[in-house]
Amino acid sequence: MITKKRLLFLVLLISHFINAQNNYGKNSDSLSSKSYDYLSQAAVRYGNDTVKSNRYAKAWLEKAKELNDFEQVTLAYKTIMYLVDKKYHLNYADSIISVAMNTKDNLIIGNAYLTKATVYYGKKEHNKALDNFIIADSYISKTNDEYSIYKLKYGIAQTKSYLGFYDEAISLFRECIDYFKEENDRAYLNSLHSLGLCYNRIGNYAWCTVTNQTGIDEGKRLNNLEMQPYFIHSEGVNLCGLKKYKEAISKLTSVLPTIQSKKDFANASVAYFYIGKSFWALNQKDKAIIYFKKVEDIFKKEKYIRPDLREGYEKLIDYYKRKGNTKSQLYYIDQLLKVDNILGQNYKYLLKKVVKEYDTKELLKSKQEIENAMTFRTFVAFGIISILISIIAFLIYKHFKNKRLFDEIMKRDTSKPAITETCIEPSTFEEIIKNDTTEPISSENTDKQNSQEISPDIETAILKKLEKFEQSKKYLEKDMTLSKMAVFLNTNTKYVTKIIAKHRGKGTIDYITDLKINYIIEILKKETKYRNYTHKALGEEAGFGSTQNFTRAFKERNGISPTYFIYKLKKSANTGN
Numbered sequence: 001m002i003t004k005k006r007l008l009f010l011v012l013l014i015s016h017f018i019n020a021q022n023n024y025g026k027n028s029d030s031l032s033s034k035s036y037d038y039l040s041q042a043a044v045r046y047g048n049d050t051v052k053s054n055r056y057a058k059a060w061l062e063k064a065k066e067l068n069d070f071e072q073v074t075l076a077y078k079t080i081m082y083l084v085d086k087k088y089h090l091n092y093a094d095s096i097i098s099v100a101m102n103t104k105d106n107l108i109i110g111n112a113y114l115t116k117a118t119v120y121y122g123k124k125e126h127n128k129a130l131d132n133f134i135i136a137d138s139y140i141s142k143t144n145d146e147y148s149i150y151k152l153k154y155g156i157a158q159t160k161s162y163l164g165f166y167d168e169a170i171s172l173f174r175e176c177i178d179y180f181k182e183e184n185d186r187a188y189l190n191s192l193h194s195l196g197l198c199y200n201r202i203g204n205y206a207w208c209t210v211t212n213q214t215g216i217d218e219g220k221r222l223n224n225l226e227m228q229p230y231f232i233h234s235e236g237v238n239l240c241g242l243k244k245y246k247e248a249i250s251k252l253t254s255v256l257p258t259i260q261s262k263k264d265f266a267n268a269s270v271a272y273f274y275i276g277k278s279f280w281a282l283n284q285k286d287k288a289i290i291y292f293k294k295v296e297d298i299f300k301k302e303k304y305i306r307p308d309l310r311e312g313y314e315k316l317i318d319y320y321k322r323k324g325n326t327k328s329q330l331y332y333i334d335q336l337l338k339v340d341n342i343l344g345q346n347y348k349y350l351l352k353k354v355v356k357e358y359d360t361k362e363l364l365k366s367k368q369e370i371e372n373a374m375t376f377r378t379f380v381a382f383g384i385i386s387i388l389i390s391i392i393a394f395l396i397y398k399h400f401k402n403k404r405l406f407d408e409i410m411k412r413d414t415s416k417p418a419i420t421e422t423c424i425e426p427s428t429f430e431e432i433i434k435n436d437t438t439e440p441i442s443s444e445n446t447d448k449q450n451s452q453e454i455s456p457d458i459e460t461a462i463l464k465k466l467e468k469f470e471q472s473k474k475y476l477e478k479d480m481t482l483s484k485m486a487v488f489l490n491t492n493t494k495y496v497t498k499i500i501a502k503h504r505g506k507g508t509i510d511y512i513t514d515l516k517i518n519y520i521i522e523i524l525k526k527e528t529k530y531r532n533y534t535h536k537a538l539g540e541e542a543g544f545g546s547t548q549n550f551t552r553a554f555k556e557r558n559g560i561s562p563t564y565f566i567y568k569l570k571k572s573a574n575t576g577n
Helices: 002-031 036-045 050-066 070-081 086-103 106-122 126-140 146-163 166-183 185-201 205-221 228-241 245-261 265-281 285-302 307-323 326-358 361-411 426-435 443-451 456-471 482-489 493-504 508-526 528-532 535-542 547-558 562-574
Strands: none
Touching: 002 050, 036 050, 036 070, 050 070, 070 086, 070 106, 086 106, 106 126, 106 146, 126 146, 146 166, 146 185, 166 185, 185 205, 185 228, 205 228, 228 245, 228 265, 245 265, 265 285, 265 307, 285 307, 285 326, 307 326, 361 562, 456 482, 456 493, 482 493, 482 508, 493 508, 508 528, 508 535, 508 547, 508 562, 528 562, 535 547, 535 562, 547 562
16 A cells, blocks of 8 residues: 555656646747847846746846857856856856857957956955956957946956055046946945945045945935945944944944845954954953954854954964963964965965056066065074074973972982992092092192001091081081091091092082082971072071072082072972972
8 A cells, every 4th residue: 555655656746847847848938939138137037036037047048059149148147147056156157258258259258257257256266356357357458348347447446455555446446436326326336335445444534434424325315225234334444443442343233233144254254353353442352352253263164364354363362371371372373373374375476466467567576576575584484483492492301301300309318418338439439539629739648648548446436426527517617628627527637538538429528518508408398488598598507608609509419500499399388299
């Protein structure tokens, strides 16, 4: 039973499909007898109904193809192009150019390339747009068609504006306004809007306001309000330049829903930025960051950016730097590098094209100088980065080295200063005696002393007194010398030198200095009050003759300064380590 129902449904579906095809064929056949004017007007008239509009446009296309009327084929293709999804526009633009070439007509071919340039401009691929504007100019300039000439002027003016040549763009837009005022309402309003934007970019805010208000008034007069949100948008940006931040926020916020509904991500991004900039100027930085992030979201999705929006990334970096949020700071630094890369690529390419085709020979001559300057800046930047990397690597190495040395000091037992006897090789012992310059000794006496042996009893007695010297901290006396030690140990200086060399493995000065430094380390470990002492006070506590002698001795024996050692002790105490 189920199989029969499915079979019946399939038969009905096929029948419906065949009837639909037959009806379409009949409709198409019935429309083929209609004139081009009838079909083109119907395609435009039913523009809101895509199905109906497509039906008339395709009938128009089929009729033109059958008659090999290439001009009408290009016009039909162009109408269909604006009825389909934007992702197919480029394909249709190529088809229009391909057909236009068959006409051998400069105006038709030029307009075909102008259409493709407009498609690229809408896709924000300005470099490719400019290429096609240039090709279009090579054909249209050979004709006397004013309307096409001014359409091309408008496209070039837009590109000039994008590149930052605002004075040149303003001149072209004024020409377009004078022409389109009587020829095309929408082109007229578009030219007014673009002129206002240029005034804003050169800081002529008063004329920008006048132009925006003219655009709103003219739109009402012409009963064409489609551009009204964009004039308000332009004035919102202009108010930000005038530092009327609350008004700027109000105007831009009011038109955002309309712009978003048109899926105009470019103007939405601009609105987000200037709302954010206004909040930032009002010291409402948390709100500003929300809007700067919206600019970033559009950049990630659409790869759309322009030079003035770059400032938002600088503020994001500054915001997170002040917050101490290293992760976010590094992320926006990375994103800004990507932004600069895209801006650099686009502007470098467009600058070459405009200079070559439209500007003075003097600018052409300066091209090489600009490129050389860019190369030099790149070289300098690379050198600075290399130096910075070296400095950072050194600081990292120093940090970990100091940390390791600190840990070693903390593990070292400084509470019992050098009591354990140390066995050393005879050769080492002789070397210590030879290098101990505590007192000047002639080479003849040195040989005699080295040849003399201390009796075991005397050696034991001196060693016990040496241990008492250490335990009683006599070494802390200021300017402790070998002679003073000899008196305390009740022996002569020669024996003192030998005993210290044999049982402590070092010269007399090093021995006393090490005892002093170990004492300071021990009291710093155990008693927090000493951590607040100055270097001078610590040096005096250990019996050093000067602050410089103390700090130098500490650094030589431990590898780190007393400042760093005390800092780490305090930090460890704060963290409970």
